[in-house]
Structure formats: C-alpha cells, structure tokens
Amino acid sequence: MRRFKVFKNLVGDSIDIITHGSKKYHLWMAFLTFVMLVGMYCYSIQLDEGLSVTGMTDRVSWGLYISNFTFLVGVAAAAVMLVMPTYVLKDIDFKQAVLIGEGIAVAALIMCLAFVVADMGGPSVLWHLIPGIGVFNFPNSMLTWDVLVLNGYLFLNITIPFYILFKHYQGKKAKTSIYLPGALISVFWAVAIHLVTAFLYQGLQARPFWNNALLGPRFLASAFAAGPALIIIVLAVIRTYTKFKIEDKTLKKLAMVVTVAAQINLIMLISELFKEFYAPTHHSESAYYLFFGLEGKTALLPWIWTSIGLNVLATIMLTFHKLRNNFRILFFCCFILFVAIWIEKGFGLIVPGFIPGPYGKIAEYTPTGIEIGVTLGIWAMGAFVFSILARTAIKIETGELRYKKK
C-alpha cells in the first residue's frame, strides 16, 4: 500500500512541477498546445470528410503520415545507443543521458502510434486490431508484427525509466538485477522495431523500390545516425537551460556513434545508387523518379538533393575530429543530419514506392494543408510529452524532487 501512496505523491509532485516553471517554459508549452490544437482541428476535418482532405489518392496511397511514422520508428530505436553502453557495458558517461534517451523513445513511439491512427480510414473500428478482441492476422501480416513490437518497446521504455525514477524519488538506489534484464531485452527490441518496420515495405513484391534486401540494414544505419543526433541536440538544450549535468565526454561519445552510423549509411546509399543506375532495369524507375524525375514530374528532386547534400556535408564534417569536437559545429552537423534523414527515410522512401504505379502511371503526391497541420500537431504532441517526461526526470535526478521533501 505504501507504494501506491508514493506513486500518488509522485504523480502529484510531477503535475506540480510540469505546471510550474519559468516564463520560457510556459511559452514553450503554450506554443506546443496551440500547435496541437490546430492539429486536432485539422484532424477533426479529416474525420468528418474522410482522407480525401489529404493529398493521398488511389495512385499514391501512403503519404506524409506513414513517412513520419517510418522515420520516428528509427528515432525511437536509437534510444538503444544510450541504453546499451549504460546498462550493459556499464559506461558511466551515458548514465545521465540515458533517461533522456528513453524519454525521446517514448515520445517518438507515441508519435508513431498517432501517425498510424491518423492514417487509418476507420479509426472507430480500430479495436479490430487489438489481439484477443479483434482478429489479429499474426504472423502473416507484418503490420501485426509492428503493432506488437512497437507497443512492447513502448512498454519497456516506460517501465525501465519509471522504475529507476521511482526508486530515486524515494531516495533509494535502483536495483540492477531488476532493470538490467529489461534493458538487455530493449537492446534487441530496438533493432527489432526498426527491422520489422523495414520488412513492412521490404516484403512487398509489388513495389520494387522497397523490395530490396538493403532496406532493413539501411534503416538501422540511418536510425542510429538520426536518433543520437537528435539526442545530442536535446541534451545540449537541457544542459543550457537546466541544472542537469551532462559532461562533454557524453556528447563526444554520442557524436562518435552518430559519425560511424552516418558513414555506414553513406556507404549503403552508394551501393543502392550503384545498383539502380549502373545497369538500370524496369525496376529502377522509382529511383529515377526520385533522383531525376520522370516525364517532367520532379516534385521530389529538390528534397532528395537537399537531403543528399546535407547528408554528405554532415558526414564529412563529423569525420574530422577537430570539427566534431567543436560543439557549435557538432550541433549544426547533428541538425542537418537529422533533417537529411527525415527527408530520406520519410517521404523520400515512401512516396517513390508508389511512383510509377503498378502499370507505369506517374501521378505525383503533394500533401495538403490539413495533412501538414495534423503532422505538425503530432510532432508538437511528441515534444509536449517529452517536455513533461524530461522535466520530471531531471528534477528527480538532480535531487530537487524527493518523496516527502517539502
């Protein structure tokens, strides 16, 4: 019973903490709330009129929502880059950062689920997808695998940090024997969520652009570049605005992870480009559309070339120790790398899968304002969730928030 009391106290204290703060904090949260409300308004229009308010059609049937979903799965998976050294390899450097990483994973997963729900034609019958109540087409459909791994990963990433924070809140030490098995599982689980999401596309013989053995590994490489890049930026912000101590060493180690992943990602990109353009076949048309356009349809050209430019620039700059160890340059590199991979693993991956269509029809896709509104709303929701989680976690970790300490 004591536990419930402590839990009640924790919830009360954290609500207290997340509703009080500096002017900047309040402005930030108000801004996010506003964007979320706009997103909700856009979604209400979509619910009312159907998905016809989006830019999606029978020709390009997945768009911005699924693109962002795919990218965010990668961000969530990247939390493992912090978990593994901290819990398993007992690397002290990452210890403070790991809770932040897991917070990002939780926020990213909630956004993933929100994007999937936003993409559904019939959200009112979504219970058909709940194992045990609906009809779950497992193991045939990769989407059911994805439902399982994403929710499982969400569970792991909520429970492990919660246990640690709950103990710290009471001024106790978290027992390694309790959270280490979970942490170990989550390491493998993180690889699984991204691989399964890649298999979602990779398994479709109808879409040669996706039906490619490199898709899964490349997902992992780009995720382990974009995810830690985001974590570096977030840590930098937290370091500036809170008392939470994050050492330079932590950021430098993370930067190393980003660099290696970005380099591997670039090698795989070259391999992919070689395959598509050295001996182009009928199946290379989607790649042609993406990089050069087909029949004068060139909507994705500026995006993908921006992405490649930023990707190459960031990777080269990160490769040099001198540049990487300069924090200003590092943060800039992380930012452009994040944007580059958002384009590349987002609509740079999803949209060309549908173009040209099964019979060669080239119909382009442009997201509508409502679609963009919903997307921004979901991103704001992710940032909102993360802000709440991080704020509580930081207060507990810095010792400001303790049970029965008034």
Place this chain on the structure above:
Amino acid sequence: MSNKEKKWFSLNLKNEKKSGGCGCGKTTGSCDSNTKELKRKDGVDQVFDLKMDRRSAFKKLTASLLIGAGAVSTSCSVFSDEKSKEKAQIDWEEQFKGNYKLMTDEEKSATVDRLVRSYQLRTGKTINMSSKNAEKDVLFGYAFNISKCQGYMDCVNACVEENNQDRKSQMQYIRIHEMKDGKGFNFNDADDNYYHEVPAEGHFYMGTQCFHCDNPPCVEVCPVQATWREEDGLVVVDYDWCVGCRYCMAACPYDGRRFNWSKPEIPENEINKNQHYLGNRLRKKGVMEKCTFCVQRSRNGKNPACVEACPTGSRIFGNLLDPNSTIRWVLENKKVFRLKEDLGTEPKFWYFMD
C-alpha cells in the same frame, strides 16, 4: 509453386488439400479438428472461443451490454419513436459485430437482415441483399481477348452502375489501357484515361482489374483479415471489418484495389438494389473495395456486368473446374498469358489474342 507439374487447373490444388484434410495427420477416419472447425462464432466471441464457459460468459456479457444499450437509448430518447430505437439498436450491433469471414451462416444472414432493415428505416426503400456462400466445385476465372477489345469502355460503365461505385470521385475498378501498335505491351506509354473516339488509329486496348490471384499478396498483409480468398477463388473484402490502413493497396502489384477517400455518393435512383454482402452493397468512407467478379451475379450463375456489357465479346468468364466451360476452351486452345507472372501471385485472369 513447388509443384512442377502444376497446370492452370491445379491452381486450386493447395486449397483443396486444405479443405479435404484437416491437418491432424490422419488420412482415414475422422478427427476432431473438422468438427471443431464447424463451430464458428460471431462478433467478439469469435476470439473468446477458447472454452465454452468463457464463451457463454461473454455471450451473456454481450447480451447484457445490448440490453444496457437498449435501456440507455430508451431512457435518453423520450421523444423518439420505435423506429429510431430500432435504428440505434441496429447501429450498435453492426458496430460490434464480428468478421464476416468467421461468421456462421445464421450470423451472416442476421447481419444481412440488419443491413436491409437499416436501409429501409433510413430511406424507406427495400433492397435485396444476399449472403450466398461459394458453391462447391466452382473456381472462377476470366480471360481477355486483346484482339477484340476496341476500348469502348462499356464494361467500365456497366461495372460502375452494377457495383454502386462512388460517382463523385469516379471510382472505376476496370482500367482500359490504350497502347500503341508496334510497341508491344508497353504499359508505360499506355494511356488509361483517354477521352476520344475509339478505336483510335494505330492503337490496341487492354483491360486490367483485380485478377483474383490464387496467391494474393493483399490477403497476406491485411492486419485484421478483412480481405480473403473465398472457396470459389474470389478475393473479397468485408467493408465493415476493414480498418482502412491501405496496406493491401501497397501490396497489390496489379492496381486492383480502390479506397473510399470520402463518403461514396450515388444518386438514389441509380443504386443497384440487388446486392451481396461481399459485393456491391453500399460502402462507407475510409474502407477498401475492389472488383469481386460481381459476386452478386456470378454466384447466381450470371456473368459479371463487364462481360455482359462488352459489345465485342472480348471478355470471357466462367468456372475453371467445369471442363465444358468457355473459359476452359480458351485456356486449352489459345496461347494465353498472365501479367507479372514472375511475382508468384497466380492471377486467375488470362490474356490471349486471336
């Protein structure tokens, strides 16, 4: 695919084995798995069927829920009449019904009755909806004569009218590709959206629609089994079970599926009232639909609307298991081919030329 001696009529082999045997290993005598198979459940209890007591418990729970819903609707609607109460009751039961694929025949006819009654309550008009199952020893197949097709598109119009497709978005199951002579089957250069007099000089025409694959990728990927292959080879969708994720659309190599991006609109006087649950009944927004070889017609021994409407006779439909059918004659005497055979989807839609 592993069967090297596989011929077109052996398409069904895999399936027949499945329905003949029971997977228990016994080849003779009887086993329990077949009898267990017979007991199918409706609604949420389809999956709560682990034990009888659990199932009946859930039945009771559902019943009490229904009574509760009825009570709520009664108490909340002082001014409403019997009709709106009935409507609310039907809506409630429809919202929480099970997957059609797993329903018993009684449950199938119950949901069909509800839908017919609901339509009557809403519009005052009576429709005729069937839940007719696949017949034994029937496997539907289709053949398309490229030499004969002139691109008149009568098939497209007949299909739209027969199958109650959305008029606003001009949804069409069939696409007619206008191809240039001397370029072979070059879909890239073909035009599937032409508006001019046909047959155009120097062109030929080729129609595509859902090919009702024997190994359909769309069925595999559906997360909720809202689409499946019926015993007679038709690939169908339960519009009420579909969650609208459009994974099947991404998985289809033949552009065979259509999505209701908004609420389908059909003028009341143009609605085809002769319907089938799996076929041309009215759809709602946010669900997938597709060609069903006009299940409401084909299961009653008629040709699909496109076959009947074609003025050139380039469309042939029939039972692949009937040795005297026209489709069998075509397959045996013409040089037939199928599209994208390398994908292993085994379409039941053949093309040929005179």
